[in-house]
Amino acid sequence: MSRELSFAEAMNEALTQEMAVDDSIVIFGENIRGQGRGELRGLQDTFGDDRVIDLPISEAAMTGIATGAALAGARPVIHYQVSSLIFPAFDQLVDQAAKLPLMLGGQAHVAATYLIMGAGASGGRAGQHSDNPYPYLIHAGIKTVMPSTPSDAKGLLATAIREDDPVAFFVPVRLTAMRGPVAENPYVIPLAQGEVKRNGRDVTVVATGHLVGDAIATAEVLSKDGIDVEVWDPRSLLPLDRAGLAATVRKTGRVVLFDDSHRSCGYAAELSGIIAENCFRDLKAPIKRVTRADVTIPFGQAIEAEVLPDPARLEQAIRAVAAWE
Amino acid sequence: MPTSNLDPASLISMYRRMRLIRRFEERTAELIDAGDIRAHAHLYIGEEAVAVGVSAALETRDITTSTHRGHGHILAKGGDPMRMFAELMGREDGYNRGRGGSMHIADVGLGIFGANGIVGAGAPMACGAARMFKNRGEPHVAVPFFGDGAMNQGVLLESLNIAAIWDLPVVFVCENNQYAITSPISEMSRGSLADRAAAFGLEAETVDGMDVAAVHEAATRAVARARAGEGASFLECRTYRFEAHNTALRAMDLTYRSAEEIQSWRERDPLTLAAERLDAEDGWASGDRVAMDAEVDGEIEDAITQARDSAIPSADTALDHMYARTYPGFPAGVSE
Numbered sequence: 214m215s216r217e218l219s220f221a222e223a224m225n226e227a228l229t230q231e232m233a234v235d236d237s238i239v240i241f242g243e244n245i246r247g248q249g250r251g252e253l254r255g256l257q258d259t260f261g262d263d264r265v266i267d268l269p270i271s272e273a274a275m276t277g278i279a280t281g282a283a284l285a286g287a288r289p290v291i292h293y294q295v296s297s298l299i300f301p302a303f304d305q306l307v308d309q310a311a312k313l314p315l316m317l318g319g320q321a322h323v324a325a326t327y328l329i330m331g332a333g334a335s336g337g338r339a340g341q342h343s344d345n346p347y348p349y350l351i352h353a354g355i356k357t358v359m360p361s362t363p364s365d366a367k368g369l370l371a372t373a374i375r376e377d378d379p380v381a382f383f384v385p386v387r388l389t390a391m392r393g394p395v396a397e398n399p400y401v402i403p404l405a406q407g408e409v410k411r412n413g414r415d416v417t418v419v420a421t422g423h424l425v426g427d428a429i430a431t432a433e434v435l436s437k438d439g440i441d442v443e444v445w446d447p448r449s450l451l452p453l454d455r456a457g458l459a460a461t462v463r464k465t466g467r468v469v470l471f472d473d474s475h476r477s478c479g480y481a482a483e484l485s486g487i488i489a490e491n492c493f494r495d496l497k498a499p500i501k502r503v504t505r506a507d508v509t510i511p512f513g514q515a516i517e518a519e520v521l522p523d524p525a526r527l528e529q530a531i532r533a534v535a536a537w538e
Numbered sequence: 539m540p541t542s543n544l545d546p547a548s549l550i551s552m553y554r555r556m557r558l559i560r561r562f563e564e565r566t567a568e569l570i571d572a573g574d575i576r577a578h579a580h581l582y583i584g585e586e587a588v589a590v591g592v593s594a595a596l597e598t599r600d601i602t603t604s605t606h607r608g609h610g611h612i613l614a615k616g617g618d619p620m621r622m623f624a625e626l627m628g629r630e631d632g633y634n635r636g637r638g639g640s641m642h643i644a645d646v647g648l649g650i651f652g653a654n655g656i657v658g659a660g661a662p663m664a665c666g667a668a669r670m671f672k673n674r675g676e677p678h679v680a681v682p683f684f685g686d687g688a689m690n691q692g693v694l695l696e697s698l699n700i701a702a703i704w705d706l707p708v709v710f711v712c713e714n715n716q717y718a719i720t721s722p723i724s725e726m727s728r729g730s731l732a733d734r735a736a737a738f739g740l741e742a743e744t745v746d747g748m749d750v751a752a753v754h755e756a757a758t759r760a761v762a763r764a765r766a767g768e769g770a771s772f773l774e775c776r777t778y779r780f781e782a783h784n785t786a787l788r789a790m791d792l793t794y795r796s797a798e799e800i801q802s803w804r805e806r807d808p809l810t811l812a813a814e815r816l817d818a819e820d821g822w823a824s825g826d827r828v829a830m831d832a833e834v835d836g837e838i839e840d841a842i843t844q845a846r847d848s849a850i851p852s853a854d855t856a857l858d859h860m861y862a863r864t865y866p867g868f869p870a871g872v873s874e
Binding site for chain 1: 601603632633634636644646652656659661663666667668680693696700862865866869874
């Protein structure tokens with residue numbers, strides 16, 4: 214598996230391979246011709262503009278159109294250019310697509326994939342282009358994945374498209390250009406299947422999205438001081454691999470949650486609750502969270518960095534948890 | 539008296555369907571008062587000609603989306619009163635297995651994508667289905683029903699634009715009953731609603747929504763245009779709700795509409811208008827209005843009796859139907 218692709222190229226390959234074998238897959242998006250990251254490159258030429266459909270700047274209607282297309286038998290993929298664009302579409306996501314199946318008593322399902330690009334902060338994108346809004350969708354019951362490598366991106370995107378329920382696929386802005394090995398043939402990574410990204414004995418870091426790489430790098434630094442860190446990536450945020458989470462907590466008994474969503478009611482808060490309820494006797498130290506601060510992302514360089522989870526504060530948290538007696 | 543080229547057999551069938559809706563709604567109000575339906579409902583009484591006139595121009599494979607005031611749209615397209623009463627009563631035989639209630643009744647198999655509790659929210663879904671019909675070369679049409687209040691909702695205006703630029707087989711049906719809950723249209727919008735749709739590039743017309751034949755004629759034209767690939771249309775049907783916004787508001791004794799105004803619209807009751815024409819033309823095939831009303835009323839009573847016999851969903855099924863596929867511990871329940 215020596216071939217390397219970027220994260221966006223891996224997504225493009227998954228879309229191409231899935232669309233080639235399933236005519237019911239259609240992509241809805243805005244500014245299709247202007248996408249520079251590569252995840253949609255060439256798709257309109259290959260599959261035509263009836264399957265890769267360009268819309269006006271109308272996120273609410275775009276999302277509702279996808280739901281209607283799904284009810285009429287399609288498997289829509291909806292492309293949001295930046296993560297905050299789910300907000301204009303919020304009713305259609307959380308009050309329509311997510312709720313329809315139960316309200317219909319199982320008469321129909323909505324096999325939609327929400328491709329949410331540009332998630333998180335990347336320096337200077339300020340308050341409305343730096344969000345990681347997955348807790349909103351998880352709270353609404355929308356299945357949610359956030360890969361941390363190109364290989365995981367390809368397998369999880371194929372799964373999201375094939376799943377008969379709405380699935381939100383978050384693409385961390387800092388990973389779009391990340392390169393890594395990706396198998397050429399189609400494959401899937403099931404939902405609710407996390408992965409140990411680095412084996413360790415002393416402390417578990419549960420890391421999500423772009424923070425997985427930061428956690429691995431921090432672990433290498435700490436290994437020189439004799440602290441052996443395990444990094445576990447849930448990959449699928451909802452449903453969660455509860456058995457995988459419990460296994461790594463049982464193994465180390467010390468946990469740091471490293472997540473770039475808000476601290477209050479954010480993803481780390483949920484993980485913390487699950488661990489406290491289910492793994493109490495396995496814990497040798499209190500759970501620590503390193504998260505995004507509960508504020509709007511400020512523009513300036515130093516003040517932006519101050520409110521985001523970073524390796525330096527992760528390292529402090531790991532040292533504190535490792536030293537707890 | 540309405541005049542049209544509509545043949546008596548079609549008018550009888552539409553009268554019958556309007557009567558079915560009227561009686562369904564009257565009995566729904568009574569069942570709510572009696573506690574047999576443990577919720578409130580938005581009654582369609584007064585607006586029957588819109589749903590029936592439009593739906594008579596549709597085929598089963600055409601799809602509709604509906605509103606919070608949805609019972610009429612569902613019955614008009616062929617919904618089963620028994621399964622609707624069962625849904626209102628929260629029973630397993632309900633269309634949604636008792637999971638939806640009044641504001642979410644749907645029969646996806648009959649092309650009824652369902653009532654909706656959020657104003658205007660069904661319109662983009664209708665456009666999405668229409669886009670798939672067009673992509674697949676299928677001759678079907680999508681009809682979103684909505685009220686005058688929805689004409690000030692962003693997602694509906696986005697949908698009008700997209701239907702126009704894509705030449706979608708959509709017939710937007712605006713039931714202008716003059717009030718967004720209690721707010722009069724004259725205070726909430728400037729200009730005519732049909733003009734607003736025309737500005738998006740849609741074929742738009744205003745029609746007497748109390749005259750089922752007039753609604754049917756306009757809908758037939760719009761549906762034919764959609765099937766022929768000539769694009770989307772907009773029908774503003776001028777109508778009136780005879781009752782309160784919903785059954786909960788009946789007791790509030792609100793004064794936003796004068797008794798005279800309500801009475802003037804009641805004098806144009808869509809059922810009376812249709813029946814008068816059938817009387818004048820000696821159009822009842824056999825019997826008369828009284829006989830037909832009795833037949834419909836019997837059908838409604840049978841539906842209620844059957845619905846009462848349906849099972850109540852058991853508590854251990856409360857998490858069912860949200861997902862096509864579940865996983866260990868997902869969806870989560872109330873406690874671990």
